[in-house]
Structures are given as C-alpha cells and as structure tokens.
Amino acid sequence: MSLVDRVRAALDDWGQLREIEMFGGVVFEWDGDPLVGVVDGELIVRVPSGWETAAGDLDELIRRAADVVIAECVVRWHAQLRAGGDDAPRAMLALAHHDPEREQLQRILLDHIGHPRLGQLAMTCLGHVARIDGEVLPEVLPRLEELGVVAEDARDEVERCVNPFRLWVPGTPWVIFAPPGDAEVARQRALLRSAGTEGDRVVVIENAEALPSLLPFVRKLCDEGYEHSDAPHFVLEFDGDIGALESQLHDDEYSARFDPPYLMVW
DSSP: OOHHHHHHHHTTTSOSEEEEEETTEEEEEETTEEEEEEETTEEEEEETTEEEEEOSOHHHHHHHHHHHHHHHHHHHHHHHHHHTSTTHHHHHHHHHHHOSOHHHHHHHHHHHTTOTTTHHHHHHHHHHHHHHHSOOOTTHHHHHHHTGGGGHHHHHHHHHHHOSOOTTSOSSOOEEEEOTTOHHHHHHHHHHHHHTOHHHHEEEETTGGGOTTHHHHHHHHHHHHHHOTTOOEEEEEOOSOSGGGHHHHOSSSOOEEEETTEEEEO
C-alpha cells in the first residue's frame, strides 16, 4: 500500500476531507485547513510553525497535526459565530464538537438561546455537549427548564446524559436507592409537584435499610414494574453503603447499576 493510501486509510473516520494538489504532491484538507500530505514520497504534517516532514506512527502524527488544525479552526469558528453571518450555524455546531474550552462554550451557547435565528440551534448544541462530555454547567438545566416546551428536546437530551434517572419518565429503572434527603431527588420531585403529577410517578420509602426483607422487597417492586410499564418509581432512602448492594441485586433475572451515589435496579 502506498503512503498516500495509508494516509487515506488513517483518515477514514475523519468525515469529509478534500484532496488537493499542493507542493507538488497531495495534501488532505479538513474543514478547509490543510492537515497532512504526501510530497516526494514523504509524509508532511501540520505543526504550529507551518509544515514538517515526519516519520513514525502515522495515527499519532495525524493526531498531533489535527491538534494544530483544530486550534486554528476554533479561532475561526468563534469569529464566525460572533459575526452572526451565514457561517454562524455551522460554526456553532463545530464548536460544540471541538472547542476544548467546554465551560466557556456552554456560556456562549446559553447567551445565544434567546437569539431569533440561532436560539434553537444553541439549545441543540447544549444537548450535544451533554452527550459528548457527560456533564454540563449547573445553570444549563434550569435555563432550559425555564424555556418550557421550546427547549424540551434539548432538556431531555441533557437529562439523559447528566442524570442517571428521571422521575418524570415512567419505566425503568423502577427502583432507585438514594441517600436520605438527596438533592437531585428533591429537585425532580419539586418539578413533578409543580406539574401536579408527583403522586402518580414517585413513591419514597424512608429508612429502607431498616426493612427486614429488603432484597426480596426490591425484587417484588421490579416484578410489578415489569408487568406495568407505567408503574411509579420507588425511591428507597438508604443510609448505608449503597454501592455494596449492587452485587446482591444484579443477577440473571434483575439488573442493577451503581452510578454514585445512586443504585438503579430494574
């Protein structure tokens, strides 16, 4: 396999690339920026000072060249987003995937959720950030909740990524072990109370560690949940080592997952 073919294969997962003739050889462009090339049978890669002939592990060389190119692209994308022209939507999407300053990016997206043209896309990008990073700033969910139905899809995506459970969605997991007075449980219960549906969705059992037959009781709740897809969530407040229960409840018939500080069982 020629060096050009090896480079093509190494870039196979990079999405849309453009091959152009440059320097008397072939150069691969990503998002309009030259990334790597083959000239006179040698590999050339982007470096902060320009170009460099390189040899060694091809994937690692491409990764380092990509760091240089992405840094340049991020600067350009921010400028395009600030300008607010035709390139702004594409720049915002690109930043959601590639901007290394994730907290700053989220604040920029929050600043845009009221924008007449870019607002909906900013909400979508906040969902992308949650999916990619697995976390968001504390103010993201409250802002999306304030917007109501127009932000529903983005809010749901953020919730799926940053919260291990959602009490307002009937179904699995049916049983959740949580510390007594847990703040996230309280927050979600307050949301349900404001919607008038808490009683239909959540049953909280205090001092669950004192139940004489805790594990059989949990399995019975899971069986009832399986038979009734609209069964409520049972939140068991457990003042002990919640993680230690995972191995006792996870078997061929039931699933248990410890996502500290919660244990979900279904």
